[in-house]
Amino acid sequence: MSLQLDEARVTQYPTHFLLDVYERMVLIRQFEERVKLLFLEGSMPGTIHQCQGQEACAVGVCTALQPDDLITSTHRPHGHALAKGLTPDEMMIELFGKTGGCCKGKGGSMHIGNIDKGMVPAIAIVGGGIPLASGMGLAIKMQGLSQVVACFFGEGATNEGAFHEGVNLAAVWSLPVIFICENNLYGASTAIHKTTRMTRVSDRAQGYGIRGETVDGNDVLAVYEATRRAADECRQGQGPVLLELLTYRRTGHSRRDPNHYQPKDEQAYWHERDPITLLRNALQDELESELSLIETRVLARIETAVEVARAAPEPTPDDLLTDVYATPLHTP
Amino acid sequence: MSLQLDEARVTQYPTHFLLDVYERMVLIRQFEERVKLLFLEGSMPGTIHQCQGQEACAVGVCTALQPDDLITSTHRPHGHALAKGLTPDEMMIELFGKTGGCCKGKGGSMHIGNIDKGMVPAIAIVGGGIPLASGMGLAIKMQGLSQVVACFFGEGATNEGAFHEGVNLAAVWSLPVIFICENNLYGASTAIHKTTRMTRVSDRAQGYGIRGETVDGNDVLAVYEATRRAADECRQGQGPVLLELLTYRRTGHSRRDPNHYQPKDEQAYWHERDPITLLRNALQDELESELSLIETRVLARIETAVEVARAAPEPTPDDLLTDVYATPLHTP
Amino acid sequence: MTRRLSIAEALREAITEEMERDPKVFCLGEDIGVPGGFGGAFTVTLGLEQKFPDRILDTPISELGFFGAAVGAALMGMRPIADVQYSDFLFLAMDQIVNNAAKLRYMSGGTLSIPVVFRAPVGATGRGSQHAQNMERYFHGVPGLKVVAASNAYDAKGLLKAAVRDDDPVLIFEHKLLYGSKGARAESGATDATSDIPDVDYIVPLGTAQVLRPGSDITILAWLLMAHEAMAAASTLAAQGINAEVIDVRSLSPFDWSTLSESAARTGRVLIVEEGPKTGGVSAELAAGLMERCADSLIAPVLRVASADVPVPFAPVLENTYRPDAARIVAGVHQLMQWG
Amino acid sequence: MTRRLSIAEALREAITEEMERDPKVFCLGEDIGVPGGFGGAFTVTLGLEQKFPDRILDTPISELGFFGAAVGAALMGMRPIADVQYSDFLFLAMDQIVNNAAKLRYMSGGTLSIPVVFRAPVGATGRGSQHAQNMERYFHGVPGLKVVAASNAYDAKGLLKAAVRDDDPVLIFEHKLLYGSKGARAESGATDATSDIPDVDYIVPLGTAQVLRPGSDITILAWLLMAHEAMAAASTLAAQGINAEVIDVRSLSPFDWSTLSESAARTGRVLIVEEGPKTGGVSAELAAGLMERCADSLIAPVLRVASADVPVPFAPVLENTYRPDAARIVAGVHQLMQWG
Ligand SMILES: Cc1ncc(C[n+]2csc(CCOP(=O)(O)OP(=O)(O)O)c2C)c(N)n1
Ligand SMILES: Cc1ncc(C[n+]2csc(CCOP(=O)(O)OP(=O)(O)O)c2C)c(N)n1
């Protein structure tokens, strides 16, 4: 993969589009960096799985979707959520476990979501969101709707039975689901080559008789275009499609993981290919000021979110018992 | 697939080998036919899944194995068991739920097995035997032994997560396991094309980076040779291998199923390709008398088994509580 | 007007009527809609594929996959009915049932509904250890999930309709020996569980137990096949001058505590009957819960008649020893009558 | 001589010693032996891959697959130790645990042994609904399986060694807040569960409960984190003149009924503490079983202090409300003391 974006491709896009895509990636990056600080300083509860370095996957995919399209996500959902349009506020409040959060503080980092914005609360059981996505695609097809479902998961999830069963179901029923595998080379600390002989995740598509494609997951435009193609196929009833996005996790798997298991040269290679830097380098120098404006705007937006979250009210103990059933059970 | 065995191939084999293979197939066929009668007349308890028409798979595979090699089986295990060397007696007694059976009458038809003869009690959870077989291969590899494990399952099982996870594990650890998929075109009443887009099960091998091969499962010699090759690879540490054996179930899925879901012409085609007839037609006419001797011998052997089984003692109620733990728990 | 139907027929009617009423209702499972096939393992959906060609979906053998797909379709507003051929296979789908279906409303802060129905046949029926378990114990008490068990055709139809219309995931247990399946799928040793089914639409509310036989001396709690054994035991006991009240627990999650406690407090003696290993069964919660609720009015400890703590054996002799029956229930009652 | 070790360290020692003792012992799991990695989710196997390069197997994320492989290796005479990173994932492997591991000896008429050990961390620890369940309830009472829970380092080492040497499948539950994991894997809000570990080889026999604190007024039963809360409650109660006996149930399948019944009969009052939804928990069987065994000597009904019947919430405020603590245990005891 090259160290710069294909110039010809970049120039096809209007500046406002490129800036918008850029801003979303920066928003994700800065959101994650801020969350990391909050977590390390101990003011944020729980555990976190972050996506620094994988922003182009989330943004490239979600930019190619319609507002009423749906996504499912994983234990590493912050980027997907921001890319799909959840606000830093509703997310930050959720991460703090406060009532105004997108899941009322009951979900937390690993279950971020907002169905009104097309994002099912993230499923943190690796692979668990895949059969779910197929079922959502089934609902869409049975009702003759034109939505598509983009189902995010990592390469590690492709060794789960849920991947096999979920993708096969979507295939045999030709469901409008784009299976998005963010191959960041590691499942937690374990390198992909220790977990399967197969070197290209997209090759598994053959076993289900569907189309598979491997894309540079750090090239936001390549991701965007691949997703567009896949979404069109799905809307035409030719789905599902398996997209493998080659990318890399710049941070630890979770919490304080110093990711020592990533070889230094590998890290160096991928840091050079940072998705945000790649796009930035492809933009004309005239845009410099625009870019720093974006930077400031994003940082301000995140600070607001932090303040809002810190100020937000805690749930009350009574909230423990609500939202279990549609109508509360009264069991004397 | 042709309507007769390849003459050149048949003539390579000594007569006694061909007769032995023939006798085993006839033994399975007659055993199953007798069991069906016993079941329909109501003297045999439980439910049955029979393998008439698939005898060449069981016999071809097991003939290629060494006595200390192992097999795992499924809800349809009678053929595998007889091919691996279990006696009609120990099996018939088990089917009657009597104490002298290979599982003391506690297992029954779906759990037939005898570890001393290299057959793990059959696993009747579709796909459930596949991870088990990988683990057996792991034990063999870790101890530096030269055995192989032949893991039988149907094409329907290849849509289970257990298949995906079990085969991938064996692949990434290069375990001596031959995955034997008896593709009889149906999972219970459901035709394979309703359950997956993939038309050749062996194509799924690519997704695991292992060798896959599709063989005429009604040609006992082709199955034998394919298994020999696979076993050799496994013993040389080049395993696992996925073998797809194309075959057909002549009888119902279970019990009284009249298999009306099988198209008449499809049935006719496969009846013409009956594995026993195919081999019989390939044997010289001089052997006629030999063959009828075999017939008589087999029938006598089975009648003995039925008598032994009928006469065998029932378990006593106390037997209910034994064999749960290595040493009985005393819980006051 | 009423018609005498078996559980299999009653379930088929319930599914048909709900699918006619609401286009969002559909079925998915293995071998449920194959022409010339079985209509599912116990004929419940037989022939429905002709009526609803697009809403009876035959699945690959992928329990985790199609149960998860049912949950995914449900969160989109569909009302799927997913079934396993034998409840023993629920383990394969359990992650989707417990970690997803039952939790998504809560995890989402109440923004998601999962109106899905799961159907599963239980019971030891001559098939050996892996097609015989009573799986109620593994799902009773799972927060976010509702669990019912239908011991007769009237309840089967009414409970399934209530489940389909409920906005939360509902797991329905059915018993192989009670279906009244016919033809190639008939079960030997089956028990008659037919009922008179009214020609009008009705439901049996989830969360309610039913008094099958009022009595004053002792309360016998049971469900599915054991409810029938309990009724048989009650007649024997009546002849002996013991007037037993028999209650079909029917709703295994949540329990209908008011009905159960009222009876327990009134008779002062409770025997719980369960098919399945005694230790850690559903009966344990019934016993513990009644002790908490009726301590002052219980004359005797709550006792349980259940199966031995062993896997289900194949041999008929052993299986019949494993499965509680009227005789053991009568013996349990006699033991309880000795107290106080 | 003894050394003060955390549960994580004690488990690591147990595994090391058993692997040195018996070449058939090996470990498989996710991220258990990656240089520069975690040593499993809670550092238990940290560094062992250097000592045993061929017997610490990092698996793909395939719980059903590698748990099944562990069972397959065990039936060949190996002694695998398979772990899940969070017990919530046991559902994915449950078919292999319950339908295969626990039943194969029985199904085979006693010809197969499955000497496998499964390890699983439980407990609500700020991770939300899918990484927080207490899974004991789903495995307690499964025939053919043994289940233990280690609440301190001494037991952790002794129970794991006993489990490895046992010829039947053993499931060990561990608690995230008790490991004493260090560095990047340290848990906030952890409880000290270190013990003095003797330098000599020892085991803690499976099937035994342990009296943590003798007392005469009431019996408190608990395990894992709740055993620590129970001890805290006992000191508070002592200051109030109530002398509570605290027992670490420790063996969840089978129960050590003789120890539990003896105490219950002696004090006449029993409070059971469980982290996890109250309905259908392990406590239900404890309560029902004690009622059956000690009816005549119980002064009060057996009561349970457990979590609400809800999925585990993320918000710390809610999670702390969900998790029983010393204060609620004290309140429960006060309630019980009012009887008789
Ligand atoms: C079923 C299941 N097994 C294990 C885990 C623990 N776990 C959380 S993330 C993770 C690695 C996932 O790797 P991958 O799918 O590649 O996603 P990534 O973390 O790289 O984004 C593991 C093992 C889990 N959450 N669910
Ligand atoms: C996990 C599981 N799901 C469903 C079943 C019910 N069942 C038994 S055999 C069978 C069909 C299996 O088809 P296949 O794997 O092709 O084997 P075949 O019967 O053709 O030999 C089904 C669905 C089962 N036993 N286990």
Ligand SMILES: [Mg+2]
């Ligand atoms: Mg990854």
Ligand SMILES: [Mg+2]
């Ligand atoms: Mg088949």
